[in-house]
Amino acid sequence: MIEEVKSLRANGGLKWGYYDEDVLPAWVAEMDFGLAPAISDALHDAVTRGLTGYPYPAAEEKVAVAATRFWADRFGWSIDPAWVFPAPDVIEGGVRAIRHLTRPGSPVVLHSPVYFPFYGMVERAGRDVIEVRCPADDSGRFSLDLPGIEAGLAAGAGSVVLCNPWNPTGRVLDETELGDLVEVVRRHDARLITDEIHSPIVYSGNAHTPAARLDSELVVTVASASKAWNLPGLKCAQVVLTNEEDRSRWSAYFTPEKVGVGTFGLIANAAAYASSVDWFDETLARLESNRDLFVDLVAEHLPEAVCHPPQGTYLGWIDLTRYELGNPTAYMLDTARVALTSGTPFGGEAGQFARFNFGTDPSLIAEMLERMGKAVRER
Amino acid sequence: MIEEVKSLRANGGLKWGYYDEDVLPAWVAEMDFGLAPAISDALHDAVTRGLTGYPYPAAEEKVAVAATRFWADRFGWSIDPAWVFPAPDVIEGGVRAIRHLTRPGSPVVLHSPVYFPFYGMVERAGRDVIEVRCPADDSGRFSLDLPGIEAGLAAGAGSVVLCNPWNPTGRVLDETELGDLVEVVRRHDARLITDEIHSPIVYSGNAHTPAARLDSELVVTVASASKAWNLPGLKCAQVVLTNEEDRSRWSAYFTPEKVGVGTFGLIANAAAYASSVDWFDETLARLESNRDLFVDLVAEHLPEAVCHPPQGTYLGWIDLTRYELGNPTAYMLDTARVALTSGTPFGGEAGQFARFNFGTDPSLIAEMLERMGKAVRER
Numbered sequence: 036m037i038e039e040v041k042s043l044r045a046n047g048g049l050k051w052g053y054y055d056e057d058v059l060p061a062w063v064a065e066m067d068f069g070l071a072p073a074i075s076d077a078l079h080d081a082v083t084r085g086l087t088g089y090p091y092p093a094a095e096e097k098v099a100v101a102a103t104r105f106w107a108d109r110f111g112w113s114i115d116p117a118w119v120f121p122a123p124d125v126i127e128g129g130v131r132a133i134r135h136l137t138r139p140g141s142p143v144v145l146h147s148p149v150y151f152p153f154y155g156m157v158e159r160a161g162r163d164v165i166e167v168r169c170p171a172d173d174s175g176r177f178s179l180d181l182p183g184i185e186a187g188l189a190a191g192a193g194s195v196v197l198c199n200p201w202n203p204t205g206r207v208l209d210e211t212e213l214g215d216l217v218e219v220v221r222r223h224d225a226r227l228i229t230d231e232i233h234s235p236i237v238y239s240g241n242a243h244t245p246a247a248r249l250d251s252e253l254v255v256t257v258a259s260a261s262k263a264w265n266l267p268g269l270k271c272a273q274v275v276l277t278n279e280e281d282r283s284r285w286s287a288y289f290t291p292e293k294v295g296v297g298t299f300g301l302i303a304n305a306a307a308y309a310s311s312v313d314w315f316d317e318t319l320a321r322l323e324s325n326r327d328l329f330v331d332l333v334a335e336h337l338p339e340a341v342c343h344p345p346q347g348t349y350l351g352w353i354d355l356t357r358y359e360l361g362n363p364t365a366y367m368l369d370t371a372r373v374a375l376t377s378g379t380p381f382g383g384e385a386g387q388f389a390r391f392n393f394g395t396d397p398s399l400i401a402e403m404l405e406r407m408g409k410a411v412r413e414r
Numbered sequence: 415m416i417e418e419v420k421s422l423r424a425n426g427g428l429k430w431g432y433y434d435e436d437v438l439p440a441w442v443a444e445m446d447f448g449l450a451p452a453i454s455d456a457l458h459d460a461v462t463r464g465l466t467g468y469p470y471p472a473a474e475e476k477v478a479v480a481a482t483r484f485w486a487d488r489f490g491w492s493i494d495p496a497w498v499f500p501a502p503d504v505i506e507g508g509v510r511a512i513r514h515l516t517r518p519g520s521p522v523v524l525h526s527p528v529y530f531p532f533y534g535m536v537e538r539a540g541r542d543v544i545e546v547r548c549p550a551d552d553s554g555r556f557s558l559d560l561p562g563i564e565a566g567l568a569a570g571a572g573s574v575v576l577c578n579p580w581n582p583t584g585r586v587l588d589e590t591e592l593g594d595l596v597e598v599v600r601r602h603d604a605r606l607i608t609d610e611i612h613s614p615i616v617y618s619g620n621a622h623t624p625a626a627r628l629d630s631e632l633v634v635t636v637a638s639a640s641k642a643w644n645l646p647g648l649k650c651a652q653v654v655l656t657n658e659e660d661r662s663r664w665s666a667y668f669t670p671e672k673v674g675v676g677t678f679g680l681i682a683n684a685a686a687y688a689s690s691v692d693w694f695d696e697t698l699a700r701l702e703s704n705r706d707l708f709v710d711l712v713a714e715h716l717p718e719a720v721c722h723p724p725q726g727t728y729l730g731w732i733d734l735t736r737y738e739l740g741n742p743t744a745y746m747l748d749t750a751r752v753a754l755t756s757g758t759p760f761g762g763e764a765g766q767f768a769r770f771n772f773g774t775d776p777s778l779i780a781e782m783l784e785r786m787g788k789a790v791r792e793r
Contacts, residue, residue: 046463048677049470065467075461082457084425087645087682088444091428123502123649123674152671159672161540266466268677270502270649292531293538295502297676298647303466 271300
């Protein structure tokens with residue numbers, strides 16, 4: 036484990052470079068599995084060719100073709116590559132979708148706890164958030180608060196931004212849940228903007244359903260290879276517009292100089308979707324095994340914690356309320372020297388929750404949970 | 415020349431990949447000189463280490479330290495690295511500066527003809543443009559319309575966005591011109607947002623003056639290594655806040671998840687400013703020689719054109735009015751098979767102008783101007 040840590044820390048980056056050297060990081064959503072060889076090759080080639088200039092249509096087309104093939108193979112979601120538009124990241128894609136494709140000035144429903152940059156996304160779109168706090172059952176399994184969402188729409192919201200697979204709760208919404216949500220949104224003549232960045236990361240027994248497969252007219256999809264292939268620093272996401280009016284509005288506004296996507300992001304996304312699926316499937320198997328380990332070790336070391344086994348994402352959402360740690364994330368950082376992501380900014384009174392990133396070596400997962408267990412026992 | 419063209423076209427990218435194969439490109443502001451070796455090495459290393467995750471503080475600090483050293487050495491502009499904030503690109507930096515650092519709702523003065531994405535920048539900031547059309551003398555030398563700018567400020571504008579070195583006119587504003595502008599802006603208690611992305615690209619007999627050196631309180635500076643080192647696809651610029659209140663406002667709002675800069679952009683910008691100055695000086699010498707060639711060949715092949723020798727930038731701004739070509743850019747594309755950037759979107763009634771990018775091999779500059787000369791002669 037020590038060698039693993041040394042090499043990860045020497046590599047640099049946000050997750051491993053932010054905290055002191057004795058802290059093990061389970062916070063920001065980065066994986067520790069390196070780059071898929073096809074992505075690495077494509078990026079080395081781009082550097083060698085000096086392709087650091089502006090994004091270009093051929094690179095955008097490659098992404099669109101590769102992404103739609105991947106989605107068709109993986110999710111049975113067959114769409115025209117011409118419906119795929121580049122954006123710098125899913126958040127900026129969401130800002131643009133809210134601003135340009137929803138009723139002017141309309142508030143936006145968020146289902147908390149949810150990926151906290153969504154709040155800033157709505158603010159940057161110049162809109163108000165209607166936060167709908169979603170319930171969890173005794174096992175820690177969250178579900179959408181549909182009546183709450185409907186009340187938000189009835190109060191004037193023009194859109195719901197969905198996070199599915201659901202960061203931080205680890206839920207993968209099933210087709211029935213999604214169908215019910217779509218029905219509510221349809222009833223209020225609103226839009227559903229769905230962030231499906233985690234969609235490839237779904238474990239056995241669960242299946243990702245692209246919301247746009249259920250209603251191509253009201254749904255706007257935002258996706259990216261950033262999460263499954265660990266590319267968030269390269270600035271590339273896909274806004275998928277399955278609605279013709281959306282496409283014409285988008286094309287009229289987002290002339291090339293307004294797109295702002297990264298050229299290397301396009302190159303890496305294309306290499307991910309087109310040529311790195313085997314790499315990802317191996318990674319997914321590691322993540323599923325990590326997920327199982329994580330669940331077992333939480334039960335062992337944090338018996339009072341509530342944590343539903345993640346159905347997707349490499350993020351565990353741990354309710355530490357019963358330990359009465361005050362600020363659990365600060366406590367774990369100080370005492371266990373484990374960096375978690377605090378639940379607080381995710382909304383929904385999640386101050387007693389912490390998000391745990393298990394996209395790393397199993398030995399580190401074990402070490403971190405042992406440290407956390409020790410920290411609560413010694414309190 | 416044929417080999418050069420083949421190799422550039424095979425490399426791909428926007429400039430060389432957009433038009434038909436028989437078209438020579440002098441349009442989008444990309445250079446054809448490859449990457450500086452230190453940037454190439456840094457990017458290969460980043461790929462090898464898989465640093466495709468989120469931007470991280472150590473990379474941001476490297477850029478800030480390297481950029482401020484470069485600016486101090488080059489322009490005698492000594493500032494604290496802590497005053498340098500990352501942004502995805504100069505346009506997004508401008509959007510943010512307008513939105514967060516100028517009087518709420520205040521219109522923005524642009525001095526046309528000017529880099530056309532400025533219009534979209536103001537629109538995305540949610541503000542109105544006050545376009546001040548700047549005059550040129552008989553030699554084609556543009557200067558700021560100071561009374562016009564003052565009238566815009568008197569009419570309520572809260573800021574002027576300056577482009578210096580001035581794309582597309584090739585002007586490098588001298589210290590007197592800048593001082594007069596600063597004085598006008600100060601009189602109206604407004605802000606000067608200065609895009610200095612071209613600042614390293616200044617030819618003999620001219621010197622770049624950072625506007626913030628003249629007034630650190632009212633000026634907001636936006637810069638990037640993107641232009642001088644050809645890195646626009648990597649998404650990294652610097653917003654330099656020499657005003658303390660700006661810094662505290664910026665830091666409070668732009669928490670890490672709102673920054674959106676590219677990790678490889680940070681790495682490449684740091685390598686550019688810190689370790690690629692010799693490469694750039696060689697490139698600058700090539701560009702100056704290209705500038706001289708360009709000016710001579712315009713005089714030879716387009717004797718009726720008006721084109722002031724660019725003092726900076728690798729862009730020539732050619733007034734083709736006297737040839738009465740209708741749409742000169744379309745004519746040159748159709749007839750000469752040379753792709754220029756149309757003057758129209760730059761504002762200021764520039765429809766009879768075309769922008770010519772001379773950041774390429776001299777043989778191509780010669781071939782393009784010969785073709786353009788033939789096209790006007792045969793008309």
